[in-house]
Amino acid sequence: MVTNITPGNNALKDDNHKILIVYLSRTNNTKVVAQLIQKQAGGDLVALELDKPYPANYQAIVAQVSQENDSGFLPPLKTKIDNIAQYDKIFVGFPTWGMQLPPPMKSFLKQYDLNGKTVIPFNTNAGYGIGSTFQTVKEMCPKSIVLDGFSTKGGVERDGVLFVMDGEKEKQTEVQIITWLNRIKIIK
Ligand SMILES: Cc1cc2nc3c(=O)[nH]c(=O)nc-3n(C[C@H](O)[C@H](O)[C@H](O)COP(=O)(O)O)c2cc1C
Incomplete structure (x- = not known):
């Protein structure tokens, strides 16, 4: 069973079905980046959801994620993708959480066999950067x-700034994404 897949709307492009964009997003900033990537590169979009969602309260999720990072706990995913073999380019998108890769994305990378595939990370954060996230993607x-x-x-939830990826910010981000996708030769 495949859950939550949003097929690319220009699915007639030959290469299109080979791109999968998997993302984790709590306050929708990373989700908009994922949608902008899909708009430029095509492919299918999948949101990662957990069996047991994180608490809505910010302090509570920070505490839970910190515990999970310390213990190495990988939260079980509700999202299932049983046709991953058909994709050869997998974008993986996530916020920085505690300067690390969020546990649900670790669950995804652990659960699915991406051997031989091209993996392309993307991230939003509150201004403190990617931390160890991209390095962990490489290691996994x-x-x-x-x-x-x-x-x-992206947002700064700690300060009550949740969603910023609209208006001018979204336009600027789209331009940056086009430049990046050109540089890594996903689009021409
Ligand atoms: C549990 C948690 C931990 C976070 N830790 C960091 C961090 O270490 N560094 C940082 O720059 N931003 C951190 N943030 C802020 C998010 O990375 C930022 O708001 C991001 O844009 C959220 O993406 P989203 O809207 O797709 O969920 C954290 C947010 C949460 C909820």
């Missing part, structure tokens, strides 16, 4: 080709 995908990732500032 030793038999994949991991391309240079994209990162931009």
Whole structure:
């Protein structure tokens, strides 16, 4: 069973079905980046959801993620993708959480076999950067080709700034995404 897949709307392009964009997003900033990538590169879009969603309260999720990072707990995913073999380029998008790769994305990379595939990370954060996220993607995908990732500032939930990826910010981000996708030769 495949859950949550949003097929690319220009699915007639030959290469299109070979791109999968998997993302984790709590306050929708990374989701908009994922949609902008899909708009430029095509492909199918999948949101990662958990069996047991994280708490809505910010302090509570920070505490839970910190515990999970310390113990190495990988939260079980509700999202299932049983046709991953058909994709050869997998974009993986996530916020920075505690300067690390969020546990649900670790669950995804652990659960699915991406050997031989091209993996392309992207990220939003509150201004403190990617932390160890891209490095962890590389370490968890030793038999994949991991391309240079994209990162931009998103929300600052700690300060009550949740969603910023609209208006001018969204337009600027789209331009940056086009430049990046050209540089890594996903689009021409
Ligand atoms: C649990 C948690 C931990 C976070 N830790 C960091 C961090 O270490 N560094 C940072 O720059 N931003 C951090 N943030 C902020 C998010 O990375 C930022 O708001 C991001 O744009 C959220 O993406 P989203 O809207 O797709 O969920 C954290 C947010 C949450 C909820």
